[in-house]
Amino acid sequence: MNRKIIWILADCKDYYKLIYKLQYINIFIYDIKYADNKIHLKINNDDYERIKKYLVSYNFKKESNTGIYKIIQKINDNKIFISCLMIGIIVFIVLSNLVVKINIIHENSEIREFIKEELDDYGVKVLSFKKNYKELDEIRNKILDKYPDKLDWMEFEVNGMIINVKVEERIITDINKENKVCDLVAVKPGVINDILVTSGDILVNINDYVREGDILATGIIKYNEEDKRYTCASGSVYATVWYTVSVTIPLNYYEYVETGNKKYNLIWENNGNKKKILKSRFENYNSKLNNIFHIFDFKLYLEEEKETEKILKTYSENEALEVGVEKAINNVKIKLNDNDEIIDKKVLKKTVNDSKMDIEVFVIAKEVISAQKEVVIDYNNEEGID
Amino acid sequence: MNLKESLINFLYDKNYFINIYDDYIHVFNFQELISLSDKKIILSLEKFKVEITGSNIIIKKMSKNEILIKGLINKVGFFYE
Numbered sequence: 001m002n003r004k005i006i007w008i009l010a011d012c013k014d015y016y017k018l019i020y021k022l023q024y025i026n027i028f029i030y031d032i033k034y035a036d037n038k039i040h041l042k043i044n045n046d047d048y049e050r051i052k053k054y055l056v057s058y059n060f061k062k063e064s065n066t067g068i069y070k071i072i073q074k075i076n077d078n079k080i081f082i083s084c085l086m087i088g089i090i091v092f093i094v095l096s097n098l099v100v101k102i103n104i105i106h107e108n109s110e111i112r113e114f115i116k117e118e119l120d121d122y123g124v125k126v127l128s129f130k131k132n133y134k135e136l137d138e139i140r141n142k143i144l145d146k147y148p149d150k151l152d153w154m155e156f157e158v159n160g161m162i163i164n165v166k167v168e169e170r171i172i173t174d175i176n177k178e179n180k181v182c183d184l185v186a187v188k189p190g191v192i193n194d195i196l197v198t199s200g201d202i203l204v205n206i207n208d209y210v211r212e213g214d215i216l217a218t219g220i221i222k223y224n225e226e227d228k229r230y231t232c233a234s235g236s237v238y239a240t241v242w243y244t245v246s247v248t249i250p251l252n253y254y255e256y257v258e259t260g261n262k263k264y265n266l267i268w269e270n271n272g273n274k275k276k277i278l279k280s281r282f283e284n285y286n287s288k289l290n291n292i293f294h295i296f297d298f299k300l301y302l303e304e305e306k307e308t309e310k311i312l313k314t315y316s317e318n319e320a321l322e323v324g325v326e327k328a329i330n331n332v333k334i335k336l337n338d339n340d341e342i343i344d345k346k347v348l349k350k351t352v353n354d355s356k357m358d359i360e361v362f363v364i365a366k367e368v369i370s371a372q373k374e375v376v377i378d379y380n381n382e383e384g385i386d
Numbered sequence: 387m388n389l390k391e392s393l394i395n396f397l398y399d400k401n402y403f404i405n406i407y408d409d410y411i412h413v414f415n416f417q418e419l420i421s422l423s424d425k426k427i428i429l430s431l432e433k434f435k436v437e438i439t440g441s442n443i444i445i446k447k448m449s450k451n452e453i454l455i456k457g458l459i460n461k462v463g464f465f466y467e
Contacts (some may be wrong), residue, residue, distance in 0.1 A: 016422040019445050023419040029448040 200233025
């Protein structure tokens with residue numbers, strides 16, 4: 001049975017005669033609109049077929065809906081399909097965000113056990129909803145911070161509905177705790193300018209030049225040229241170290257300036273992957289995201305795109321030199337630790353070609369050059385040890 | 387008797403009813419539309435007939451035994467045979 005509701009149009013001069021006939025053949029009329037010598041009837045499709053069959057003297061025409069009514073009609077016609085689709089999408093989202101198995105990959109059952117307990121505490125458990133990348137990263141950092149002496153490294157790998165947790169155990173190789181003997185040796189050449197040794201016998205002085213591998217402080221303490229005591233030399237020895245860095249700077253560069261034009265776009269994010277719903281209409285733009293919707297791992301953002309103009313600019317010779325020196329210093333800083341510092345710099349060579357400047361910079365840094373190196377002692381041949 | 391029919395019987399436990407509003411008349415369980423014009427409508431029910439008179443009378447909705455009449459209603463008369 002076709003229960004689809006439609007509007008039909010009939011040409012008639014006497015509405016009442018037509019309605020009388022429609023009542024006579026038991027037509028269900030949902031609504032009637034009257035117009036000049038025309039009548040609009042809202043009936044179901046089965047009744048329309050019957051009208052056409054019995055009322056042959058009238059001219060009936062099916063009317064198609066327009067605008068919002070057409071959309072409502074389409075939704076009504078396909079409501080079962082749309083409902084199933086919506087339920088399907090919800091089930092899919094729920095299932096795709098569910099964790100069905102957690103594999104903790106490590107051979108030590110003790111490690112596996114406490115990692116499992118920690119994950120349970122943070123809500124990462126079987127038949128729970130998946131956490132997004134950011135949350136998993138936070139959990140990873142918290143667990144690593146909590147067990148610095150047990151865990152060296154940890155990683156979550158989300159594979160569909162399964163989470164693999166890769167763990168690396170920390171094996172402590174602190175030679176002090178193992179009563180080993182060690183020296184402090186230079187890992188690079190330089191001129192000593194600061195000595196902070198907490199244990200061991202210092203063998204160098206400030207302003208001494210040392211080469212790579214030279215012993216700076218020894219763990220073998222001697223008295224009257226005899227080995228009297230063994231320790232692990234520790235501390236930091238600072239030295240002045242020289243670097244020569246070559247840098248090439250292009251004289252032309254692009255600068256992006258905002259034009260004041262802006263457009264809005266929508267971005268959805270699932271599992272940390274962002275995708276734009278509409279195509280960006282600017283070639284170059286700065287983007288600002290505002291979160292407008294969040295369910296499970298699914299996020300919807302309103303993106304503000306501010307158009308930028310790409311302007312070609314040229315460095316003057318001095319500007320290029322300044323940028324080049326800065327770049328050279330940064331290249332050296334990458335190699336240094338937090339307590340190390342750049343003392344001085346000097347441009348050794350400068351060459352300007354058509355579109356680029358090649359410079360060679362001499363950089364002087366104060367940095368820790370000492371590192372512990374284990375010394376193997378043959379105790380059987382030793383005598384007079386306290 | 388299925389659930390739907392039971393529910394309808396429970397809700398519509400009368401043989402017929404006629405509701406009169408400002409511009410509308412709703413008649414439930416009429417048997418026949420005897421006469422129809424813009425000034426007068428005659429409906430037959432089980433034991434009597436209803437005559438509705440007025441002006442600009444039109445049918446708004448209609449099924450086999452139910453009708454919604456719109457217009458300026460002047461008089462509603464019942465005739466027993």
